[in-house]
Amino acid sequence: MKCKLCHEDKPLVKSHIIPEFCYSEAYDSLHRLNELSTDPEVADKCFRQKGVRQRLLCVDCEQLFSRAEKYFRETLYQELERRLPDVPPTLHLSSLDYCRLRMFQLSVLWRAAVSDTEFFENVTLPAQDEANIRAIILSEHMDEPHVYPCVMVGLLTGEPGVPTMDGFLLKPERLESMNTTRYRFIFGGYAWFYILTTDESSIAHPELIVTKDGRLTVPVKIAKDMEFFQRLGADINK
Numbered sequence: 001m002k003c004k005l006c007h008e009d010k011p012l013v014k015s016h017i018i019p020e021f022c023y024s025e026a027y028d029s030l031h032r033l034n035e036l037s038t039d040p041e042v043a044d045k046c047f048r049q050k051g052v053r054q055r056l057l058c059v060d061c062e063q064l065f066s067r068a069e070k071y072f073r074e075t076l077y078q079e080l081e082r083r084l085p086d087v088p089p090t091l092h093l094s095s096l097d098y099c100r101l102r103m104f105q106l107s108v109l110w111r112a113a114v115s116d117t118e119f120f121e122n123v124t125l126p127a128q129d130e131a132n133i134r135a136i137i138l139s140e141h142m143d144e145p146h147v148y149p150c151v152m153v154g155l156l157t158g159e160p161g162v163p164t165m166d167g168f169l170l171k172p173e174r175l176e177s178m179n180t181t182r183y184r185f186i187f188g189g190y191a192w193f194y195i196l197t198t199d200e201s202s203i204a205h206p207e208l209i210v211t212k213d214g215r216l217t218v219p220v221k222i223a224k225d226m227e228f229f230q231r232l233g234a235d236i237n238k
């Protein structure tokens with residue numbers, strides 16, 4: 001079968017789109033967020049089962065993504081947990097590996113886009129953008145920060161016992177605003193806002209994208225205070 005990344009005819013392996021370790025933690029208090037609604041549509045949107053896997057990639061391409069996942073796991077994953085109990089309202093990170101972080105960010109977006117599973121159905125890239133991102137990933141040359149950037153927002157539950165949201169996943173959504181398409185993913189303790197642009201001037205918050213010298217500013221939010229979680233949990237107080 002043809003590998004979606006290298007386009008070579010090779011045996012394909014079943015792989016995750018969102019890293020497997022992001023599915024591994026399901027805390028009780030997060031279930032409240034997950035299951036707070038009696039609305040079946042909301043329950044549908046929430047996802048915390050064993051992850052979605054699909055045959056997309058050959059072993060070699062899968063390795064490329066495994067290395068990127070490993071980097072995320074060793075750096076930003078559970079960063080909020082490490083800052084407890086006093087997580088600052090904004091994380092100012094430095095010494096990140098620009099290429100590896102960007103590779104991870106783009107690899108999740110690209111895999112979600114080429115997947116045909118229902119969970120990722122809202123992530124559809126125009127053919128040219130898909131081809132561009134595929135080329136960036138294949139070259140392992142991550143280009144400029146404003147080329148398909150991603151803004152990350154750290155998420156806390158606001159609950160005293162289990163404050164971080166590492167085990168929480170939400171079906172990605174496509175957002176349109178000011179002629180710009182964004183995709184919002186929730187996994188690994190962060191909200192990830194991918195901006196479908198290569199134009200620096202169309203990025204509303206350029207200060208929130210990773211710099212080539214490895215600096216990254218991450219706002220930290222209480223999930224329940226964020227508008228989309230409020231919609232999700234509209235009936236929490238019923």
Ligand SMILES: [Zn+2]
Pocket residue numbers: 003004005006007008057058059060061062
């Ligand atoms: Zn391949």
